[in-house]
Amino acid sequence: MNVNIKKLHEDAEMPKYAHEGDAGVDLVAIEDVIIEPGETALVKTGLAFELPDGYEMMIRPRSGITLKTKLRVQLGTVDSHFRGEVGVIVDNTANFADLFDIPTIEDFYVIYGIDGRYYCGTNNIKEGGGYIIRKGDRIAQAVIAPVSRAQFTEVETLGETARGVGGFGSSGVSAE
Known part of the structure; x- marks a missing residue:
């Protein structure tokens, strides 16, 4: 499948698969x-995509970032008719009070890189855990997949199942 991509920024990098057999591109x-x-x-990628009709691009987290940081990439969908810049929504779930056992944060800050390095100092900045x-x-991955279109029918009753309305x-939680 061919996907046309337009660079909207001179520093934008074309997406690529890191390994043979990967489902997602970085x-x-x-x-x-x-x-x-x-x-x-919102983290900008500087790229716009022309997906084939009947396909979507799913924006997903990179597992290493999720495991090693407090950053959470939000799942996203890029529809085939969207032609704007693809961005990645990222939440920082860190809570400074949980990161350090210090009496005051008045003059202390820490900024973490997603590469595992961190930067800290004391210059009267009230920040930490950034x-x-x-x-x-490489902040997220994108998976291109076919989209199924459903038809919806309103009915008075639904078919019975063993699970029923159990939500x-x-x-349970046990595997046994």
Whole structure:
């Protein structure tokens, strides 16, 4: 399948698969973005896509970032008829009070990079637990997949199943 891509920024990097057999391509940040604890940011990719009709692009987290940081990439959908810049929504779930056992944060700050490095100092900045996504960082992955279109029919009753209306947690947590 061919997907046409337009670079909207000179520093935009064409998406690529990191390994043979990968389902997703990496999306790369085109600028530095600092995300403080509790904040949400849009990370720009500088790319617009022309997806074939009947397909979508799913924006997904990279597992290493999710495991090693407090950053959470929000799942996203890019529809085939969208032609604007693809961005990645990222939440910083860090809470400064949970990160350090210090009596005051008046003169202390910490900024983490998604590469595992961190930067800290004391210059009267009341910040901490922030993350920096640097220009060139692979921040998310995109998976292109077919879309099924459903037809909906309103009915008076639904078919019976063993589960019935059992909702969240109805199957328990034990594997036995």
